Amino acid sequence: MKTNLVLFALVLFCLSAKAQSSYFNTGNFNKEIPGMILTKDGQLIKTDIVYDHPDILKLPSAPLKTANGPVNKATLEAFSIDGKTWVYRANPIGLHWVILQRQGAIEVYDYLTSDSKGNLSTVITVGSVIRKGKDQLIQSELMLGYKKKMTPFVSDNTELAAKVGEKGYGVLQYLNVVDEYNTWSEKINPGKIIYLPVELGVKVPEGGTVMTVSGSAVSVSATTSNPQSAMVQQKALQENVFEGRSTTVSPELASAKDNVPVKKESFGSKMNRIIADGNKVGVVLDLKPVRVNPTPPQTGTVALTAYVSVPGEYMDESLLEAGEQLVAELNAAYGVTNFELIDINQIPYREIKVLGTPSKINDYWSTKYKVVFAYTLDPQIRVTQESSGDYAAQLDFRASMMVTEYIGGPGSTKQDILAQVLNMGGFGTAPVIQKEPFTDAAEVYQKVKTKLDRTLVEKVKKERTSNIDKIVKRLAP
Known part of the structure; x- marks a missing residue:
């Protein structure tokens, strides 16, 4: 019984919110470091970005500070800094910029919560959203009834749905389920989803159609008739x-x-x-x-x-x-x-x-x-x-x-x-x-x-x- 409780606590800890110090490189806070922005009109640009506190980076109203001046986030599709790619998504606490972990028919992204006192954000915790269309799961909720909750997300792939909960597809390997589903979905619905470019560091399912971009970070796609x-x-x-x-x-x-x-x-x-x-x-x-x-x-x-x-x-x-x-x-x-x-x-x-x-x-x-x-x-x-x-x-x-x-x-x-x-x-x-x-x-x-x-x-x-x-x-x- 005691062993089961220890295992339960360990799994719960792994699925619970991640602490700021282990998730973010706090030593870079407020420093200008290399990053990348993707504008809504398809420009992918390398630029130095001020690594604001994540509680600021998540805010739609807070400009993104770059070496060449502030950028209104409303003009951006995504931005990348310190190995994390941020996109604008709905989450349990509202509409904010979140950190994208997986893109595809099922998206996984991390959202931030904080304990603020005055102007000081004292604690950042990170939760994860698993979203498919209008349906979503919160990662920490998977501990109880994982198979019952995760199976409906992939039910149209009957072979994968049968694997949920088995070795390699358990609660701690839920991303394996997401990856396999997204690869399968791309094969049966080719071109239905336009993915962020690979330069931003978020996995693109095999065969996926990537957003055509131009700018200093990457060359323009040869298939684009008028890239500029x-x-x-x-x-x-x-x-x-x-x-x-x-x-x-x-x-x-x-x-x-x-x-x-x-x-x-x-x-x-x-x-x-x-x-x-x-x-x-x-x-x-x-x-x-x-x-x-x-x-x-x-x-x-x-x-x-x-x-x-x-x-x-x-x-x-x-x-x-x-x-x-x-x-x-x-x-x-x-x-x-x-x-x-x-x-x-x-x-x-x-x-x-x-x-x-x-x-x-x-x-x-x-x-x-x-x-x-x-x-x-x-x-x-x-x-x-x-x-x-x-x-x-x-x-x-x-x-x-x-x-x-x-x-x-x-x-x-x-x-x-x-x-x-x-x-x-x-x-x-x-x-x-x-x-x-x-x-x-x-x-x-x-x-x-x-x-x-x-x-x-x-x-x-x-x-x-x-x-x-x-x-x-x-x-x-």
């Missing part, structure tokens, strides 16, 4: 944003006083201080054009239908009204009149280098706008061809918010992300189905809007309303 197209398009979009704008701030918008935050000030106190300095708190609307299938299916997911290309873009100027609406909503929520809408064409820009690449940024530091609520509306349309041969289109409306404080004055580059809401009221519509292919983005857009029960502007406002409370809660007055 994503970067060229991104640069062209950026040039359009800054076209006609000045690098010098107008006297009316010039910074009245450098922004020097006060320790532990509430957001209400911060606003009052900024206004008293003669500066402003602004709202900027970043309205994206309507596009059809602008991004491929996310890596690590199964593509169940074929995405269809539809040419053209369409700018829905009726959505510009959302900017003024948001200003009114924020003023009402905070009981102030401090928020005002920013005309982005009046904001100067600055030329910088990001990861060695010339780039342009909005130069808010030289203006009166010391806190900016950036509200992004991105009306995307998904068009697919169904197995019946019919074409289906539906609206995938995305909305997000990032609140940034610009610290210092002209010439400064320091900023602090005060809050970020990745879903500021996104929604979708039922599909429009027709036998003929869709031929133009504007045409598809008008058709999918007929599936709404109100105007699009009204729908966007309705979905945004509950999320205003999220902002106020995070930035309590």
Whole structure:
């Protein structure tokens, strides 16, 4: 009996949360060490990265600090540092950046929890998630009823399901089960999953299709007809944003006083201080054009239908009204009149280098706008061809918010992300189905809007309303 208890405790210990000191190289914390980032537009770039405390690395709102400046994690597909590859996934404590151990039909990744006292994260523990589609297991739960819990995950592979619990496929070897299942799944569903590149260090099942990348870390795939197209398009979009704008701030918008935050000030106190300095708190609307299938299916997911290309873009100027609406909503929520809408064409820009690449940024530091609520509306349309041969289109409306404080004055580059809401009221519509292919983005857009029960502007406002409370809660007055 005593021996069984010892074995039970040993297995439980092996499956329980790993301690910070044994899982992370704590000697590298806060040091700049070699790493790699994979952007959403397919650039794989080697760069030195500051090895922040893992409790910071997991946060979506915390920029990734690199040798060439901070990088917004929302622009990244993955990043790698100190032998660990981080991706953005759901986990038992929310949506965070986690450490990917296995990719495929079944994913395994480690999530972090901490015991924080003030600004000090005192303990990091690591738990593991085993996810297949919408189903998930927590690794520590496998100890009790392992076979009963693990078998359903691989039940479609009857041969493997029969092995669960046998020698080599026991609770301590559950990764063997995952690896064998992922290899089998890739063989029967070739090309359904797009995998992260091998350079990031996460195992790719044999025969798996790897995401095509470009950049300084790897050579471009020979099968890519135009490997630089994503970067060229991104640069062209950026040039359009800054076209006609000045690098010098107008006297009316010039910074009245450098922004020097006060320790532990509430957001209400911060606003009052900024206004008293003669500066402003602004709202900027970043309205994206309507596009059809602008991004491929996310890596690590199964593509169940074929995405269809539809040419053209369409700018829905009726959505510009959302900017003024948001200003009114924020003023009402905070009981102030401090928020005002920013005309982005009046904001100067600055030329910088990001990861060695010339780039342009909005130069808010030289203006009166010391806190900016950036509200992004991105009306995307998904068009697919169904197995019946019919074409289906539906609206995938995305909305997000990032609140940034610009610290210092002209010439400064320091900023602090005060809050970020990745879903500021996104929604979708039922599909429009027709036998003929869709031929133009504007045409598809008008058709999918007929599936709404109100105007699009009204729908966007309705979905945004509950999320205003999220902002106020995070930035309590």
